Amino acid sequence: MALTFPIYLDYHATTPVDPRVLEAMLPYFTSRFGNAASRSHKYGWDADKAVEKGRQQVAALVSGTAGEIVFTSGASESNNLAIKGAVGATAGRPAHVITTRIEHKSVLDSCKRLEQQGVRVTYLPVDASGRVDPADVERAIGDDTVLVSVMAANNEIGAVQPLAEIGAITRARGVLLHTDAAQAAGKVPVDVRAMNIDLLSCTAHKMYGPKGIGALYIRKRTPRLQLTPLIDGGGHERGFRSGTLNVPGIVGFGRAAEINGEEMSAESARLSAMRDRLYEGLCAVLPGCVGLNGSFDRRLPHNLSVHFRGVEGESILMAIDDVALSSGSACSSGSIEPSYVLKACGIGDDLALSSIRFGLGRFTTDEEVDYAIDKVGKVIAHLRAGHAAARGARAVRA
Ligand SMILES: *Cc1c(COP(=O)(O)O)cnc(C)c1O
Numbered sequence: 464m465a466l467t468f469p470i471y472l473d474y475h476a477t478t479p480v481d482p483r484v485l486e487a488m489l490p491y492f493t494s495r496f497g498n499a500a501s502r503s504h505k506y507g508w509d510a511d512k513a514v515e516k517g518r519q520q521v522a523a524l525v526s527g528t529a530g531e532i533v534f535t536s537g538a539s540e541s542n543n544l545a546i547k548g549a550v551g552a553t554a555g556r557p558a559h560v561i562t563t564r565i566e567h568k569s570v571l572d573s574c575k576r577l578e579q580q581g582v583r584v585t586y587l588p589v590d591a592s593g594r595v596d597p598a599d600v601e602r603a604i605g606d607d608t609v610l611v612s613v614m615a616a617n618n619e620i621g622a623v624q625p626l627a628e629i630g631a632i633t634r635a636r637g638v639l640l641h642t643d644a645a646q647a648a649g650k651v652p653v654d655v656r657a658m659n660i661d662l663l664s665c666t667a668h669k670m671y672g673p674k675g676i677g678a679l680y681i682r683k684r685t686p687r688l689q690l691t692p693l694i695d696g697g698g699h700e701r702g703f704r705s706g707t708l709n710v711p712g713i714v715g716f717g718r719a720a721e722i723n724g725e726e727m728s729a730e731s732a733r734l735s736a737m738r739d740r741l742y743e744g745l746c747a748v749l750p751g752c753v754g755l756n757g758s759f760d761r762r763l764p765h766n767l768s769v770h771f772r773g774v775e776g777e778s779i780l781m782a783i784d785d786v787a788l789s790s791g792s793a794c795s796s797g798s799i800e801p802s803y804v805l806k807a808c809g810i811g812d813d814l815a816l817s818s819i820r821f822g823l824g825r826f827t828t829d830e831e832v833d834y835a836i837d838k839v840g841k842v843i844a845h846l847r848a849g850h851a852a853a854r855g856a857r858a859v860r861a
Contacts, residue, residue: 468785470831474765474824475618475646476789480715481671481825487718488673491711499708500699510710517717524720525644525663526654527680533700534713537677538645539569541664542612544679544693544704545641546573549610549662550582551691559583559607563595564807565622566614567643574612583607592758593622593808601632610639615647615663619804619820620757621766623651630659639688645669645677649723650731650763655680661688667712671825672719676712679703734823735764741821741832742767748840752847756805756818767821768805770814774846779819782842786835789820 471479480488491513499514501507518529535541550558562574564586574584585603587595595613604611611633616623626642633640641662644653648663649670655663661684666677681688681703696705739759746753749771756768771779776790777799790802801815810818821835 464828464830466830466834469787470785470834471787472821472823472827472831472835473787473789474822474827475669475820476822477668477674478671478824479826480673481719481722483722484672484715484718488711488715491714495710497710499710500697510708513710513714514708517713520717520721521665521678522680524648524653524724525660525665525680526656527663528683531655531680531683533679533681533703534708534716535677535679535704536675536709537668538567538643538664538666539677540693541666541677541679542567542569542641542643543573544690545662545664546570546610546612547577547693548690548703549639549641550577552689553609557583557607558609559585559605560610560612561585561587561600561603561608562612563587563589563614565589565593565617565619565804566612567618567645570612570614570643587613589622589807591809592760593617593620593804594761595624595629597625597628597632600629601636604632604636604638608636608638610641610662612641612643615642615644615653616651616763617804618646619802620768620808621646621763622757623647623761623763625761626653626660627658633661634659646763649720649727650765652727655682667716667719670719670723673712673715676709676716678716730825731764734827737823737827737829737832738765738767738821740829741823741836742769744832744836745769745839748836749843752843754814756810757808765823765827767823768818769821770810770818771843772814772817773850774817774843776817776819778846779817779839779842782846783838786838788835789822790816790818 495509497506497510499510518532522529522532578584587599589595613624630640639661642660643664645666647653648665661682663680668674692703694705699705752772754770801812805815
């Protein structure tokens with residue numbers, strides 16, 4: 464098959480809408496355009512039925528029930544609602560939140576906002592593979608701890624966290640556990656019951672659904688889990704999130720979640736084999752130059768983050784015009800600061816700055832991976848030759 468350029472290897476930033484998802488969505492823009500809150504006619508009833516089906520499909524992906532899903536605009540909003548909402552519901556009592564240094568900005572900045580309001584926040588370190596030690600979570604829990612927020616999988620280095628172990632601790636200590644599963648949901652098994660997760664954020668556009676629709680799973684339990692809403696209004700979504708529901712988005716999210724659930728194990732095997740081939744290919748064309756960020760153990764199957772000794776990530780990306788890649792998270796790309804995620808994993812500034820993240824996905828082919836190996840290999844060899852020449856010239860002048 465002919466290659467289409469630029470080749471997309473940035474699936475952690477976003478994914479294209481699967482044609483099966485688009486097909487499911489289309490009628491809900493036109494003939495079935497009803498407001499799901501309209502109770503007096505068929506347009507409303509049809510929309511409501513579609514929303515409830517989507518709720519069921521999203522819930523099933525994480526082993527929750529439909530009544531535990533609240534639709535939002537995406538994982539950023541879900542993270543804000545979970546963290547600010549849980550602390551808000553403590554009604555001014557001293558509150559403590561535990562999170563990690565490698566969370567998405569929507570978690571870290573929500574925590575920073577709370578700190579300005581007097582909330583105590585602990586940012587746990589991670590090891591070289593990007594994982595949190597559950598014993599650190601246990602030690603950090605105090606009498607005032609309201610919430611522990613640990614991402615299910617990291618968007619830069621793909622580290623999958625030991626959530627079941629952490630969930631056993633938070634449940635025993637009576638503390639809420641929130642997880643940002645934007646990267647994990649649909650890619651690796653996430654089970655809110657088995658893992659004792661109380662709150663879970665996910666988003667459609669990281670799993671071949673549309674942008675602008677996400678969900679917060681809110682465990683049903685007694686006494687009811689309290690969250691202060693961010694958006695007040697008509698009382699939609701059991702009062703947790705007012706606003707007319709994005710019906711086509713929810714239909715697409717539901718179908719996307721269903722497909723991810725069905726194809727997860729086969730797709731995971733296909734992508735991890737492709738990812739390993741990419742890594743081995745890069746090592747073969749650039750001997751002694753490529754280093755893995757993080758570890759292959761408990762890593763998202765479609766993630767590869769590597770550093771290239773002796774070159775800069777941004778200059779690599781500038782030199783590669785036909786493969787869409789990123790030096791780190793999309794949210795901080797454009798800045799030349801070394802990634803806070805890589806730094807937290809103990810990777811020095813130089814190697815962090817020479818890092819590239821590859822994100823493979825549903826539509827990635829072997830031919831595309833081969834092209835990327837060849838292209839990246841040539842560009843890096845060229846840049847390294849340039850650096851070596853510059854060093855040589857400096858040495859001669861000195
Ligand atoms: C993409 C992403 C988000 C943000 O999701 P949006 O739906 O774009 O708001 C949050 N957390 C992680 C880990 C992500 O990868």
